[in-house]
Amino acid sequence: QQQVKQSPQSLIVQKGGISIINCAYENTAFDYFPWYQQFPGKGPALLIAIRPDVSEKKEGRFTISFNKSAKQFSLHIMDSQPGDSATYFCAASSPSGGYNKLIFGAGTRLAVHP
Amino acid sequence: EAGVAQSPRYKIIEKRQSVAFWCNPISGHATLYWYQQILGQGPKLLIQFQNNGVVDDSQLPKDRFSAERLKGVDSTLKIQPAKLEDSAVYLCASSAYRGGPSGELFFGEGSRLTVL
Numbered sequence: 001q002q003q004v005k006q007s008p009q010s011l012i013v014q015k016g017g018i019s020i021i022n023c024a025y026e027n028t029a030f031d032y033f034p035w036y037q038q039f040p041g042k043g044p045a046l047l048i049a050i051r052p053d054v055s056e057k058k059e060g061r062f063t064i065s066f067n068k069s070a071k072q073f074s075l076h077i078m079d080s081q082p083g084d085s086a087t088y089f090c091a092a093s094s095p096s097g098g099y100n101k102l103i104f105g106a107g108t109r110l111a112v113h114p
Numbered sequence: 115e116a117g118v119a120q121s122p123r124y125k126i127i128e129k130r131q132s133v134a135f136w137c138n139p140i141s142g143h144a145t146l147y148w149y150q151q152i153l154g155q156g157p158k159l160l161i162q163f164q165n166n167g168v169v170d171d172s173q174l175p176k177d178r179f180s181a182e183r184l185k186g187v188d189s190t191l192k193i194q195p196a197k198l199e200d201s202a203v204y205l206c207a208s209s210a211y212r213g214g215p216s217g218e219l220f221f222g223e224g225s226r227l228t229v230l
Contacts, residue, residue: 032216043221093216100211104156
């Protein structure tokens, strides 16, 4: 019940295209759904996050779509650029027990070709 | 604002040897996390501290791993004795969380361990 399932494992997109990464969860106590971006040799960095009281959040070229009834959320990267090539992790957090515990998906390696 | 600091960045040891990693979180952050990231996988939580108390160590292999956070600031993660399967990046993260809705975790650059 604590798992976050992410797909696809890898994704190749042409420059200017749309990248879509999907995640699913089971635990209805999750109250925070961030996406982290990780470049080689670096730690994960927060890209964008959403709470379950909204269905969509947009920041520049990055959009999270959230479907509470289906327990799914996705990241859309519009106008994908070679600089977006990185590994993307979805995650979910629950404050249950009074502690902020973050569970990660397995990651999607995105390659944007020029 | 200074980020999460970790050292060493890289460490190579023989199996059965010991190793220690150090983390200095963002100033004022009450919660500190150690994650293990095996190549090609997502980070897995090893241990979570709230101030200097452990709130979750359910996935920490306690027969070989130990961690402490003295005075609620810096933390050290130790592995003794190391196994081949411990080869991974050890990520430290911190959060300002003190209750209420969940919030952002800030990660260091990690310590890459290779066990030969």
